[in-house]
Amino acid sequence: MTILLFGITKDIVGSSTLSVPTSSATGRKIPKTVKELKEFLGETYPELNKLSSLAVAVNNSYANDSETINAYDEIALIPPVSGG
Known part of the structure; x- marks a missing residue:
């Protein structure tokens, strides 16, 4: 899953795009809703x-x-x- 980043989010992540895994190979829960995506990103980029x-x-x-x-x-x- 590719996410486009703008403004301060781009500065925090250090890129204008971000790839989020779409399989459980990483051992982390795969985001299925916007809320889960926000939680995933908040854990990865506090x-x-x-x-x-x-x-x-x-x-x-x-x-x-x-x-x-x-x-x-x-x-x-x-x-x-x-x-x-």
């Missing part, structure tokens, strides 16, 4: 947990935590945005 908010888009639409995800979805992490 700095993400410090963000005031973190939106997830699945296939170009904002997704709630209960939305199911799979390896073929286009997923993006959208950090809080400030502006003036």
Whole structure:
């Protein structure tokens, strides 16, 4: 599963994309929902947990935590945005 990263999320991870395993070969639970993906990423990159908010888009639409995800979805992490 490939995730597109923007803003501070890109800085935290150190890349504009991130691959998340879609098999249990790693011994970790495979994320099946947006909530599980956020938890997986928070364990892997604890700095993400410090963000005031973190939106997830699945296939170009904002997704709630209960939305199911799979390896073929286009997923993006959208950090809080400030502006003036």
